[in-house]
Amino acid sequence: MTETLQLRGRFTGVDLDQLVDWRVVRTWLYLGMFWLMVTPSIGVALSGLFNYPDYLGTTLGLTFGRLRPVHVNGVIFGAFSTLFIGECYYLVPRLCGVRVPWSQWAVPLAWVWSIALLAGLISLPFGTNHGLEAGELPLFAEIPMFIVVAAATAQFLMTVAQRLEPQLYVALWYLIAAFIWTTMNLVLGSFILPYTISGINSAAFHGLYIHYIVGLWITPAGYVLIYYFLPVSVRNPLYAHKLSLVGFWSLALFYPFVGIHHYLYSPIADWAETLAIVTSMLLIIPVWTVLVNFFGTVHGRWDGFGKNLPAKFLIMGSLMYLAGCFQGSVEALRSIQQPTHFSDFVISHSHLTVFGTFVVWAMGGLVYVWPRVCGRELWSFALGNWAFWLITVGISTMGLVLTAAGLQQGFEWMNGTEWVDTVVRMRPYWLVRTLSGISMDTGMSLLVINLMMTALTRPTEAREVAPAPGVAPVPAGGSAQ
Template sequence: YYMWYLWAIATFGGYFSLLAGYSQGVEVGEWPWFIDIIAQIVLTLTTIVIFMTIAQRKEKHIYVSLWYLTAGFTWATLNYALGNLINPYYFTGVDNAAIQGFYLHSVVGLWITPTGTALLYYFLPVITKNPVYSHKLSMLGFWGLALFYPFTGAHHYLFSPIDTWVQTITIMSSMMLILPVWSVITNQVGTMRGKWHMLSSHIEIKFMILGAVFYVITCFQGPTQALRSMQQIVHFTDWVVGHAHLAIYGVFTMWAWAGIYYIWPKITGRQLYSQKLAGWHFWLSLIGFAIMALTLWGAGLVQGGMLSLSNNVAFIDTVKAISPFWMIRSVGGWLMITGSICFVYNMYMTAKVGKPIEGDLVEAIA
């Protein structure tokens, strides 16, 4: 509870500080240093609690979810200190940019990705009542992520003063990320053996499969846009914004929603208030995000084409050219917001007036 209170203080304090004009000007690290210290304490304590809990376990075997969870919080604790408390104050110039690239990409790849994957590996076998398809394959994905992802940050700075050999290594590492992604997807498909009929009746499965589809797209899009030829077109454009949303919203937010839809009735002891609202949440999220992502990628290609050296177009002209895409993107954004409202209202009503879970229904949900 102390950690929860501290995290709430850090979150609200951080955003109010930004509104008040306090920022250290670091991408994905905008909170001022005095808020960063609180957040760092929470991450450190959470990591310690996770490790101590595992140390006291009775089961000798460590399931794959715990591998991802412990690694995710360990990496996040170290990475947060590097990106927020060390790099902005002790490094400058090219060194600062290189470390910032590592920090920025590691927030996604070494924190959100492992914790999100831990959710998938835990909830999918529990909901389908199938064992995970292959533990060896899951370990291959885990160590692939640990080996290749730390070297990918510099692909945000291709054609920069950062050494060319560093840029080449980051491109190679980005391509190798296909390995851990495909291991996760293969395991997910294998775990679904004989349970594909649940896709029509279980909202959790719908979100998990949707997240997997977006994960496959992320798998191809991320490595290919790290290539120099592709970077010349899409870098500094809306294409990158679309890719970032694809990973965070399209994959890991979908998996998080799946986990919440499963665990919330167990926590509250009540049945889900409305399956129809859950369905609206799913379709609004899918359609809204599809509109947003496609328009961002389209705008990025238009913008990248205009910014090519041969055209010598001013940046403001690209903004004017892609403004219609932003109007369409706003429609998708509002659909996504509406879907989230359906989700929050459904969870609130489930806790407040949902039918109590009794008897055999408890076993069915469990």
């Protein structure tokens, strides 16, 4: 105990729970769970169109092209970002030892964010679309969303500036980077790019923008979550803090250059494409440093790991990250790009990373934070475990079938097979993809039901201390006393 106190340094005597504005965390996470229920399901509905092209009717607004951006933007800015920002309001004050300033504004910020996004997503099927991938939302959604990100950035930077200990933990490094980069990037993608540059020049710049959304928002944001929630959920300090910082700085150095790998074999100059390929391969460095760190952190805690739901989500997401990022780096090679471009291989990559890794990490953080928000244990471990396995089986299957489908179809195209024949042979893969999506959606629904029950049951009882990993969770009615 004395050792713990010494290690806490200036944090000694600080009650971390007192620093968190629980109303803010709760609002953001409730809205995040709403998005978690809605926007991935749109993807499942869409995937049915591949096998049954007419099942949504012939309304223009319900065609693939109109609905796809609803799914993609909804998952990135809804399901992932809302949960992420909500979890930041939990972890930033705990890591800094001070409250988040102006936190009374954070509840309205959550509503502005979600209502603006909802309005934007509803307008997309009606044809308001910039035609800029991951930047499709109309201006009336982009302006409020930009303001929210900028305001949250200001809040978190102020918190970090007042921190008790000068040394920043790696999660804070990523947090600072993610928010600053994204505030700048949204200016580029929302307000400059759609109105100023056109043609191939726009494509080159768009490569920068879209890769910043995935690489300088989703990726560092996800790292914030896992670098905080994995050590606290397994109760082991981070395996190697120095290594994690190597990962951070290599991400900061290499990521600005990789965007053009989305446009290999395009009219963009070859040397610029080569630069993007080289830096894409260099990104293997941050990927491997984070993975070594995650598995090193859990080392010695594997017994009882099966009962540790947040850590299970985080480690499963890390395995998906390994697979997804390997795909991403090799896809950037010209010889792999040739068969895979325009094929389902790309869709496999985007689902393994955005969903399999980052949404899963956000769900891991959610499962960790939500019982603390409610001041009681998770309603049902068994239901949580079902949710975990339905999601795991779903995303693994989806990753595998789409990789196989993409490679098969890509090589058939290269061999000059009749295009329609290649499409017909994709149908069984697409059916399995829809089923795996249903599995993921069912899992997420069970998760949200579980968390709602956690919030609704036993409202009068005081907060219970979370059990150490390995100890069976307290059953729904409370432990026998």
